[in-house]
Amino acid sequence: MEFKKVVQYRQSIRAFKDEQIPDNFVSEILECGMKAPIGKGEYNRYTLLVLQGDKLKTFQKMLIAKTGHDETYNSPLLILVMAIILRPELDYQNTGCILENMCLEATNLTYGSTYLWSVARILQENKDLKNYLGIDENTTVLGGVTIGKPTDEYKFIDKEHKIKVIYQ
Numbered sequence: 001m002e003f004k005k006v007v008q009y010r011q012s013i014r015a016f017k018d019e020q021i022p023d024n025f026v027s028e029i030l031e032c033g034m035k036a037p038i039g040k041g042e043y044n045r046y047t048l049l050v051l052q053g054d055k056l057k058t059f060q061k062m063l064i065a066k067t068g069h070d071e072t073y074n075s076p077l078l079i080l081v082m083a084i085i086l087r088p089e090l091d092y093q094n095t096g097c098i099l100e101n102m103c104l105e106a107t108n109l110t111y112g113s114t115y116l117w118s119v120a121r122i123l124q125e126n127k128d129l130k131n132y133l134g135i136d137e138n139t140t141v142l143g144g145v146t147i148g149k150p151t152d153e154y155k156f157i158d159k160e161h162k163i164k165v166i167y168q
């Protein structure tokens, strides 16, 4: 897809078809995450945790049991970014770069995605959920992305998001 279209088409998708994403597409999405800029080039401090299939389905049930809501929107793929936090500002900015690259590549492959802070927050507050994912107590989940085929026909929405610009 043309780059400008990828940026325009990327929108948060919160309803997914029950369809697994082929492994080669998952790999391409991960690869794009890994090509993100990272402060000080410290790529080896971050880990991407990939959840699919039964493991993810059980996690989604645990989220509903805990919060009354599946914050992953019942998607077939959830990718979490995690690290042992050393410099919080850099860690969260780096996470944003990784996740946005993955969202854009998902769009490029005609998948829908949503950047998730909620799951990271819930994992911080619930040791049992972290344990289920095998995440040790020193490691923090910094953010995540939920990805899948959107339930509705993928429509281009002109989002008109506006951020103030000052020229000097």
Ligand SMILES: Cc1cc2nc3c(=O)[nH]c(=O)nc-3n(C[C@H](O)[C@H](O)[C@H](O)COP(=O)(O)O)c2cc1C
Binding pocket: 010, 011, 012, 013, 014, 114, 115, 116, 117, 118, 119, 159, 161
């Ligand atoms: C840092 C960050 C955290 C977000 N956390 C969530 C979240 O936890 N749950 C959710 O449904 N959407 C989340 N979003 C998605 C935003 O709500 C969404 O990107 C924004 O409303 C703009 O809509 P769009 O993505 O369709 O352009 C998050 C986005 C960002 C950048």
